[in-house]
Amino acid sequence: MNSGTILYVPVAKAEGGATITVQGQAYGATLSLDGNAISTGTGTVVATDSVRYVPIAVAGTGSLYLTGIVIDYASDRPAATSHVVTVGPNEQYPTIQAALDANDSSETNRLVLKIAPGDYREKVTVTKPGVTFANADVTAKRAVTIRASYYSSNTFDANGVFVPQDDHDLGTDKCATVTIAAGATGFAAYGITFQNDYNVTDHTAAGEQTPAVALNTKADKVYLKNSRVIGRQDTLYVQGTGNRVYVDGGYVEGTVDFVFGDANAYFTGTQLHMAAFPGKNNGYFTAANTGKAGVGLVFDRCxxxxxxxxxxxxxxxxxxxxxxxxxxxxxxxxDGSSYLESWDASTKDPKYADVSSAVTYLDSTMPDQVPATRWNVWTGKDKNGKSVDVTYHADVRFREIASHAADGTLLDPADYKNIVLGTMENPSADEVAAVRAQLIAKLGFGDGAGLWTVPDGSWPFAYDANYTKPGEPVPGTPTTPGAGQGTGQDSADANGANKADTLPSTGSAVLGVVIAVVVLAVAGIALVLFRRSRRR
Incomplete structure (x- = not known):
């Protein structure tokens, strides 16, 4: 869509208003909705006092690549119901994918997979909305581990075309053990371990480290409760400008860029563990490519x-x-290898004009091994193999707020004079709480129009003694999230870390109420929504 284009979106008369989200990528263009400036991926509330057409206008010198328009009516949110099927060697379905393929679901009629503890060696793709994976052992003392071994060699020919090296070399976007596709809105997991064995249990020699995703989320409203995501490079991929991911407790393990992507992802009470790999003495916890309107990756009390x-x-x-x-x-x-011929530090790459990497650590515990520079720039190599800083510094949004050491001592920003990117702050407790509230509001959690009512953390079915070994504790007995790191043998406690206490109450229903995304047809005009997957 070029400058001067105007789309008229039909909205119905409804109480409480509606939220319209324009999905896509703006390349230098400016957008307005109902006369107000907007950004792609960010919802805007509009009045719905009468049936009308809301204009979306494209202006400026660039263009808009439109992938979808989502309308969410505050008044159209029926309470969710669910149906449960069992997965396991002696259950209704022997594999997770078989259960997914055989059953329909929606955000208002959820499909709950009650998965017996054990290893599930399969590559899984979730394509339908309203799906829940839940460990049948609600104590989560016995692990449900979904594991596979696919990777990306990052091998390219002279034209820059990806060249797979074998049947397991699928590229970063397709190699995940579990993929939550763009249409799988409202996915949830309780006490599940997602693991990519590549570089973890196989291909572990020095020099073999390469991208191998364990969990790839491309949908909005993804919720992980005390689950574990284990890999090495590129462990957890959170995709989709404007998509929201909520990680409630649990554990993420990796080595390089092991939480990455452009979605808005909130982690609370989560352990982020940097594993070791032969021949390496460095790593990066995150690699965000957030859109300018996005909040990015937020780690709260982690x-x-x-x-x-x-x-x-x-x-x-x-x-x-x-x-x-x-x-x-x-x-x-x-041979497909490349090097930088020239660069201009004052000019941003136009292909990534809307990218503004954002990561916030809030009131989190930091290891001693984080260097005084705290972060790293993005680099390339010149013809002689020398590293070149190719970061566009002005658009990086890195924040470290109220960090503390393992003993609880607050880190003093005055002791860190050479921070390479971003800021380090040590505000008061009240100011920390205010920042938390601001971030939660920007992330779109809550009960109003366009907001996501995050699940309250309750397991989606009752305690069942058939899935708990004799002598094991009953629900409520605390364990240590992240025990047995990297082994896939123990999963995080089902009653471990709670999500931020500043979130709005969601009630005590077995499943939280989810927001139904409504595709509206007015006067015979239908809006067809679609997404285009992103590739790294």
Whole structure:
């Protein structure tokens, strides 16, 4: 869509208003909805006092690649129901994918997979909305581990086309053990371990580390309750501008960029563990490529840890800014390798004009291995193999607020004079609470129009003694999230860390009420929504 284009979106008369979200990518264009400036991926509330057409206008010198328009009516939110099927060797379905393929679901009639503890060696794709994976052992003392071993070699030919090296080399976007597709809105997981074995249990020699995603989320309203995501490079991929992911407790393990993507993802009470890999002494917790209107990755009261295998030699960076880069020209060799020919530090790469990497650590525990520089820039290599800073610094939004050491001592920003990117702050407790409230509001959690009523954390079915070993504790007995790191043998406690206490109450229903995304047809005009997946 070029400058001067105007779309008229029909809305119905309804109480409480509606939220309209324009999905896509703006390339230099400016957008307005009902006369107000907007950004792609961010919902805007409009009045619905009468049937009318709401204009979306494109202006400026660029263009808009439109992938969808979502309308969410505050008045059209029926309470969710659910139906439960069992998965396991002696259950209704032997595999998770078989259960998904055989059953329909929606956000108002959820499909709950009650999965017996054990290893499920399968590559899983969730395509339908309203799906829940739940450990049948509600104590989560016995793990449900979904595991596979696919990867990306990042091998390209002279034309920059990806060249798979074998049947398991699928590229970063397709190699995940579990993929939550764009249409699988409202996915939830309780006490599940998502693991990519590549570089974890196989291909573990020095020099073999490569992207191998464990969980790839491309949908909105993804909720993980005390679940574990285990890999090495690129463990957890959260995709989709404007999509929301809520990680409630649990554990994420990796080495390089192991939480990455452009979705808005909120982690509370989560352990982020940097594992060791042979031949490596450095790693990066995050690599965000957030859109300018997005909140990015938020880690609230989380615990960052580093493997003791590093000893005192680890360089554990808080993250680096993916795709927030300057304009460069690249030379690609016949073997597919490449190097930087030229670069302009004052000009942003126009392909990523809307990218503004955002990561916030709030009131979180930091390991000693995080360097004084705290973060890293994004780099490329010149013809001689020398690293070049290609970060467009002005658009990086990195914040570290009220960080503390393992003993609880607050880190003093005055002790960190050489922070390479972003800011480090140590505000009062009241100011920390205010920042938390602001972030939660921007993330779109709550009960109003366009907001997501986050599940309250209750397991989606009652305690069942058939799935608990004799002598094991009953629900409510605390365990340690992240126990048995990297083994897939223990999952996080079902009653472990609670989500932020500043969130609005969601009641005590077995399943939280989910927001139904309504595709409206007025006067014979239908809006067909679709998404285009992003590739790394």
């Amino acid at each position: 615990d960052l840890t580093v493997s003791p295998e590093y000893g005192g030699k680890a360089h554990a960076s808080l993250g680096r800014p993916w795709q927030t880069v300057i304009a460069t020209t690249t030379h690609r060799n016949a």
